[in-house]
Amino acid sequence: MTTATQPNVEQLTEEKVQFGGLDGRRRLTKEQYEGLQQEFDALRDEIRADLGQADVDYMKNIIRIQRYLEVAGRTLIHFSFTPVPFMLGVAALSVSKIMDNMEIGHNVMHGQFDWANDPKMHSKNFEWDTACDAGSWKRTHNFEHHTFTNIIGKDRDYGYAVLRLSDETPWTPMRSFQTVYFALLSIFFQWGVALHELESERLRDGTFDLDEKKPYLKGLFRKGAKQVFKDYIFFPALAGPFFWKVMLGNAMANLGRNLWASAIIFCGHFTEQAQAFTEEECENETKGEWYYRQLLGSSNLSGSKLLHVMSGHLSYQIEHHLFPDIPANRYEEMGPKVEEICAKYGLPYNTGPFWHQYGTVLKRVWKYSFPTGGQERS
Amino acid sequence: MHSQTPSLLQRAQTWINSSLFNTNRAGEYFEYLLEGVDPMWSALECKARIMEVRDETADTKTWVLQPVKNWGGFVAGQHIHITLSVNGVQSTRTFTISSSPYQWQQNGTITITVKRVPNGRVTGWMHDTLKTGAVVTISQAQGEFVLDKDVDAPVGYIAAGSGITPIMSQLRWMSANNMPVPANLLYFANTQKDFIFGSEIKALAQAARRFTGNLIASYDDSDSKHKLPQSPICAEHIQALLESKPEQIYLCGPHPFREIAKQLLAEAGYNLKQVREEAFGLPPIKVEAGAPVKVSFAASAVETTTDQPGTLLDMAEGAGLTPTAGCRMGICHTCKCKKTSGQVRNVITGELSSTEAEDIRICVSTPVSNVEIDI
Ligand code: FES
Numbered sequence: 067m068t069t070a071t072q073p074n075v076e077q078l079t080e081e082k083v084q085f086g087g088l089d090g091r092r093r094l095t096k097e098q099y100e101g102l103q104q105e106f107d108a109l110r111d112e113i114r115a116d117l118g119q120a121d122v123d124y125m126k127n128i129i130r131i132q133r134y135l136e137v138a139g140r141t142l143i144h145f146s147f148t149p150v151p152f153m154l155g156v157a158a159l160s161v162s163k164i165m166d167n168m169e170i171g172h173n174v175m176h177g178q179f180d181w182a183n184d185p186k187m188h189s190k191n192f193e194w195d196t197a198c199d200a201g202s203w204k205r206t207h208n209f210e211h212h213t214f215t216n217i218i219g220k221d222r223d224y225g226y227a228v229l230r231l232s233d234e235t236p237w238t239p240m241r242s243f244q245t246v247y248f249a250l251l252s253i254f255f256q257w258g259v260a261l262h263e264l265e266s267e268r269l270r271d272g273t274f275d276l277d278e279k280k281p282y283l284k285g286l287f288r289k290g291a292k293q294v295f296k297d298y299i300f301f302p303a304l305a306g307p308f309f310w311k312v313m314l315g316n317a318m319a320n321l322g323r324n325l326w327a328s329a330i331i332f333c334g335h336f337t338e339q340a341q342a343f344t345e346e347e348c349e350n351e352t353k354g355e356w357y358y359r360q361l362l363g364s365s366n367l368s369g370s371k372l373l374h375v376m377s378g379h380l381s382y383q384i385e386h387h388l389f390p391d392i393p394a395n396r397y398e399e400m401g402p403k404v405e406e407i408c409a410k411y412g413l414p415y416n417t418g419p420f421w422h423q424y425g426t427v428l429k430r431v432w433k434y435s436f437p438t439g440g441q442e443r444s
Numbered sequence: 445m446h447s448q449t450p451s452l453l454q455r456a457q458t459w460i461n462s463s464l465f466n467t468n469r470a471g472e473y474f475e476y477l478l479e480g481v482d483p484m485w486s487a488l489e490c491k492a493r494i495m496e497v498r499d500e501t502a503d504t505k506t507w508v509l510q511p512v513k514n515w516g517g518f519v520a521g522q523h524i525h526i527t528l529s530v531n532g533v534q535s536t537r538t539f540t541i542s543s544s545p546y547q548w549q550q551n552g553t554i555t556i557t558v559k560r561v562p563n564g565r566v567t568g569w570m571h572d573t574l575k576t577g578a579v580v581t582i583s584q585a586q587g588e589f590v591l592d593k594d595v596d597a598p599v600g601y602i603a604a605g606s607g608i609t610p611i612m613s614q615l616r617w618m619s620a621n622n623m624p625v626p627a628n629l630l631y632f633a634n635t636q637k638d639f640i641f642g643s644e645i646k647a648l649a650q651a652a653r654r655f656t657g658n659l660i661a662s663y664d665d666s667d668s669k670h671k672l673p674q675s676p677i678c679a680e681h682i683q684a685l686l687e688s689k690p691e692q693i694y695l696c697g698p699h700p701f702r703e704i705a706k707q708l709l710a711e712a713g714y715n716l717k718q719v720r721e722e723a724f725g726l727p728p729i730k731v732e733a734g735a736p737v738k739v740s741f742a743a744s745a746v747e748t749t750t751d752q753p754g755t756l757l758d759m760a761e762g763a764g765l766t767p768t769a770g771c772r773m774g775i776c777h778t779c780k781c782k783k784t785s786g787q788v789r790n791v792i793t794g795e796l797s798s799t800e801a802e803d804i805r806i807c808v809s810t811p812v813s814n815v816e817i818d819i
Contacts (some may be wrong), residue, residue: 117532118531118532119529119531119532120532121532122529122532123532126476126479126480127480129476130476130477130480133473133474133476133477134477177766180766180767180768181532181533181766182532182533182534183533183534183535183766183768183769184534184768185768185778186472186475186476188768190767190768191467191768193462193466193467194466195466292459292462292463293463295463296463296464300460300463300464
């Protein structure tokens with residue numbers, strides 16, 4: 067075992083790295099990649115060995131709060147006759163959906179709590195309150211996105227097949243309107259995620275035909291129908307004459323969740339500094355190089371405890387990508403250690419406040435709607 | 445078993461539950477909420493509170509449990525599964541109830557008596573951490589190691605170590621019932637100090653004319669290396685027991701001990717059909733000579749090859765995976781997974797599976813060919 071030596075490189079300056087592009091990225095030596103792997107592996111093992119009752123209690127608590135909020139939200143929407151309690155109900159229901167999707171569903175389905183052997187928080191059984199069914203999400207997100215993070219052409223989360231975010235993707239006239247697609251994707255995010263596995267872009271170019279997608283489509287309709295039934299039929303119908311009020315409240319809660327979830331998720335990989343990779347450069351990748359790609363392709367959000375919980379700790383996107391199956395509530399304590407390792411190897415640790423990071427996402431979507439894209443540094 | 449196809453009504457109910465709560469059982473949605481209000485509340489399970497912990501021997505303790513009111517009770521000799529959270533890991537183990545059903549009727553408590561297993565993750569944790577006031581989840585009582593109602597002929601008991609617990613429950617019940625039938629006990633332990641309930645058994649033997657209790661130690665107390673002449677179980681012990689003409693013999697102890705006892709009984713001409721055994725844990729897995737088998741855990745993209753396969757659950761855990769499991773002995777079906785190809789053997793029944801894709805319980809399955817499992 068060799069411990070990594072301090073890399074002897076000049077400090078990177080912003081100018082030296084052409085962010086978002088593929089050139090000028092600082093690569094490590096073979097030994098440095100090995101050192102990087104050892105340090106990250108050691109950090110993961112240290113935390114994994116320390117998992118215990120406190121982590122399970124944390125998740126149970128979060129689930130409890132989520133349930134209380136959902137019950138309170140639906141009750142308020144039902145029995146409110148003035149705007150203020152109605153809006154409070156919408157907010158509570160929306161927050162409960164956000165917690166269910168982000169801090170609970172996302173993390174549990176990554177298998178972060180499988181070690182606890184509690185069927186109620188095991189990735190095998192968990193289903194969440196969104197249109198995308200758990201199985202489909204585990205295939206597209208857990209497997210595809212987390213394995214091929216930011217590899218253009220392989221990671222379909224990169225731009226969701228509708229956005230051009232780097233020069234690697236060729237510009238077409240349709241790209242001029244991508245700010246509009248971006249807005250639509252944000253508004254209908256849960257359906258965008260649910261449709262993700264359809265791979266409509268590949269369907270269109272004839273890579274495969276619809277028949278192969280039959281099992282997926284079945285799952286999509288089954289889960290989609292349940293979501294529609296719950297929010298737009300069952301609970302509104304319970305309210306009898308106030309059907310439309312409850313339906314509106316539920317739609318607003320879903321909208322709130324969609325906007326928030328999409329914003330957080332776009333901040334994870336599409337910020338100005340997050341880098342993309344080509345298939346060729348990732349061939350025969352070692353574990354060290356995989357860590358490196360996860361690190362450079364992700365970006366964090368700095369902020370309060372509330373932001374971390376509400377984002378499902380995706381504010382620690384870097385830590386999440388390095389250690390996807392470590393319980394997210396541990397990322398906060400891992401962050402400084404990851405940052406330290408980055409500094410040691412002269413690698414960027416991309417973080418910033420939410421509005422700043424989201425601003426760079428918007429800028430990037432806008433910039434690449436033009437053919438010049440990354441070449442034109444504004 | 446619940447293998448009939450569900451009725452239309454049941455299916456509709458499941459569909460609505462899964463729409464509203466994202467789980468087929470509505471109770472599951474409320475489970476952590478109830479637990480948060482009162483740890484004894486549950487929509488799905490039976491809870492029990494620890495009322496007292498007592499030392500029995502140096503490495504054995506008794507826990508007094510008070511189950512929720514609607515727990516179904518038990519017959520002397522039965523066992524329960526207990527689920528507890530050991531450092532956050534939900535673990536299920538099976539223990540015999542050592543108290544008499546009278547105690548349950550009188551004050552609503554039952555006891556379990558547990559020996560610390562060297563290096564045992566769960567029993568060790570129980571001994572160190574499971575204190576008065578804690579709440580655990582218990583199953584309904586089950587098991588056939590019970591007295592037949594209509595038999596009034598003598599019974600014989602053969603126990604070793606903590607195998608005394610289900611027998612103690614029966615003895616306590618019979619003593620409270622004025623010893624309805626003559627009973628003879630052979631109880632083996634390493635030293636005098638290791639007899640669980642030793643003094644209670646001796647007192648009972650003195651008080652009850654129809655009960656004979658023999659406590660047989662293998663080693664001298666003062667020097668654990670000094671073997672006593674009468675140890676361990678041998679033909680004379682069996683002979684003495686059979687003189688009382690027991691209609692039924694109850695046998696409980698470690699697997700090798702039970703094998704020896706049964707062999708001696710058979711040699712003495714006793715019909716083994718009249719022997720009732722209580723066995724926890726799995727019998728040792730017979731390794732078959734032959735080529736190494738390859739096990740692929742497909743969903744996790746992990747593969748292991750071995751010529752000494754254990755249970756698939758152990759193999760998966762050995763490979764760093766964490767499939768859900770409960771009883772680890774084939775009872776609770778928590779560990780059920782889809783086997784997509786290959787053949788496995790049930791380590792309890794010895795039965796071979798089909799080679800088709802099917803659901804198997806990985807805690808009691810060992811591979812006999814290359815298998816692929818959806819974990
Ligand atoms: S763990 Fe209970 S059946 Fe396998």
